[in-house]
Amino acid sequence: MAKDAGTNGPTGLGPMGSGLTRRDFGKATLAVGAAAAVFGNAPAFAQDKVLKVGVLLPRSGFLAQPGQACQRGADIAQTLLPQLGFPIEILGADTESNPDVARSRTEKLIQDGAQVIVGAFDSGQTTAAAQVCEQRGVPLVVNIASAPQLTEQGYRTIFRNFPTSSALVGNGLALMKDLFAATGKTPKSAVFLHANDTFGQANKAALDKLFPTLSMPFAAPEAISYDPKAQDLAVEVAKARATGAELVIVTTRANDAIMIVREMVKQRFEPMAVVSPGSPGMYDEQFYKVLGKYSDYCITNLPWYDPKSALAQQVGKTFKEKFPSDRYEGYAFNIGFTFEAILVAADAFKRAGTGDPAVLLDALRQTNLSEKIMFGGPIQFDEKGQNNAIASACVQNFKLRPTVVLPKASAEADPVFPMPGWQKRA
């Protein structure tokens, strides 16, 4: 059959034979290829109206509880930020609490069009995501992860709006001294229980480094590490009890914090207080639900939300609308930092006017956000991508609610130290 030069080509848009030879087509293809090689993807990004944010969180696995709490921050951001003039589209991914999965999910988010990654709650998983983001040149805004090496290894694409372990532990220890001064009671010895993972080890390293410089009223605490996936911490608590320590310092997450306190009650281990210098767990909703009255008086010295901030109030209102049966306080820490991380990315996008990673990275470096949720100065990043202006508060549980007790200026109640014994609680 003779070829019909006048018929439409495969696209149906016009005749292939009218004036366009195979040689012309080849030249055009080469020209388009060369243009793409020179200009990269910039033309496509220049037309972005909405920032695609890949939110990477441990929504299942042993970190599911805080991961799900962080996810609520992302859900609120998806609702609230467009109303505030920050158009975003969130692409979610679950790390399954596993760094290897975090790595592959980051790749997938980028392949699916994410222009910035936010995550990933845990230092190990964030490290895995950071390697991928650095290779692909895509910005990573860390919501929660404190391992110092994240911002110490020269990555160009990482921005962390969360304290390093050193800052977290340093602020936490300083607030402990403030607590002793405010109550006039000082423990003579301490023991340090921590998970044997990236986060726990980073906290231990920070404590070892900072302790000699802070003139604490007790000797360096004996450290007891445990498997972060442990199902039973009876031996660990027995070992802590055997040290005779008057103060128990912990670096936990919700599950292990619950197991530690439960074992302390069973073993009738009565220290003056259980204090965390900045780790999650003891202010999580799950902690209150499982332990009830035994969750009271536990203390966490950590960055906290400013209830007087207009943005914090808006986020709290949206939380109530979305999750009417839950209490904001039990989720506020994870929601606050996750929301702020997405806000940081959305603000950079608004100023850059494009999702082009190179332009977005420049805009992120120029961040100066004073309308925020958490205590501390405006969000700004140093040359390593670290925000150093995040302040900590001493938060003690009263009547199943995290309550600011220090610094005095922001306190909602007076601190209780030593805490009442487990068996003396009504």
Add this chain to the structure above:
Amino acid sequence: MPLDFYLNVAAGGLLTGLVYGLAALGLSVIFGVVRIVNFAHGELMVIGMYAAVLAAGSLGIDPLLAAPVVAALLFAVGYGLQRGLINRFIDRPDHMQFILLVGVAMVIVNGLLIAFGPDSQSAQVPYAFDAIEIGPLLLDTTKVYAGVGALAVAALLFLFFRLSLTGKAIRACSDNQLGARVVGLNVERLYALTFGLGAATAGIAGCLMTLLVDVRPQLAPEYTLLSFIIVIVGGLGSMGGALLGGVLIGISEAMAGFLILPSMKSMFSYGLLILVLLLRPQGLLGKRP
């Protein structure tokens, strides 16, 4: 350090070890009679754990009270599995049996993941924070209940095999399968009963374990491996050996965690396993082949 610290840690390890031992007992019974290595044993135990969590969460039934019902359920599962599937593989090469049961294990774990998700779930009991004081000992109430429960179930199982006609018939099958057929025993049915009993034991161990730990599907392979370690240490096919192995593993893990480093405690079970394999390959109470 005062002696009571050591005694309390050892007692906690002993009580947990009894539950480990009961779980391994089910594996040992199945191997001792049917000569099948049940690679889905931890999975059956985790089914028991989920059943106990459901009973506690939905109906408010204590895992201890739910144990007989869960045992009956798991017995039916084990009986059906042996009768419908495994009996067809009895005369096939070992590797085919292994792969078959690994397949069963994979199906169960993934089924549990689909049904319950990957997150931990627990059974809340009113005595979760209680402790029992006996002289210098301060014993966790949940561990006492779980350990005593494990001991009672193990004793019942011993009595069943020693005193009941069915138990004696199962032992006859175990000693000489051909002889059992010659005297008219239905060997396939007895195999199915044995597998059912092993599965029921795993189910009860799961209920008891629910008092001590939170359950998630990923625990299943860990418990299969732990049961293997225990029966190899105690002696494959020996009921007393399984209990002894469980207690040894429980106490050695607890004491190693207390005296050395808690995060290293699980390596001591493997150390014990290697030691037994080197010095007494048939296990502590196993018979030399």
